[in-house]
Amino acid sequence: MAIEHTNLSDPAGIDPKQVARLSRLSRLGLSDDELQRLGSQLGAIVAAVDKLAEADTDRVDPTAQVGGLTNVCRPDVVLEGLSQGDALANAASQEAGLLRVPAIQ
Numbered sequence: 001m002a003i004e005h006t007n008l009s010d011p012a013g014i015d016p017k018q019v020a021r022l023s024r025l026s027r028l029g030l031s032d033d034e035l036q037r038l039g040s041q042l043g044a045i046v047a048a049v050d051k052l053a054e055a056d057t058d059r060v061d062p063t064a065q066v067g068g069l070t071n072v073c074r075p076d077v078v079l080e081g082l083s084q085g086d087a088l089a090n091a092a093s094q095e096a097g098l099l100r101v102p103a104i105q
Helices: 016-025 032-054 084-088
Strands: none
Touching: 016 032
């Protein structure tokens, strides 16, 4: 959905009717005051993003990866787990070798 606004870089805000439409689509129940406040906040966000267009990027190479491609996952190592007795050693309540917990209502 395109946000229609005569001047998107105007921090005065986005039309409250459009904020109300976004609110309905998002299933948010917003009051009139919240719609007005969010409209001005969204306008300020759009104005801030518009400032990025002023940056001189002519000498900057396009990139999709700024941090390098490094695997940050540890290798899988199989380790010995707890025995049943060790796992239940500090249990507040147990029954037939199982942890006993209160029923969830």
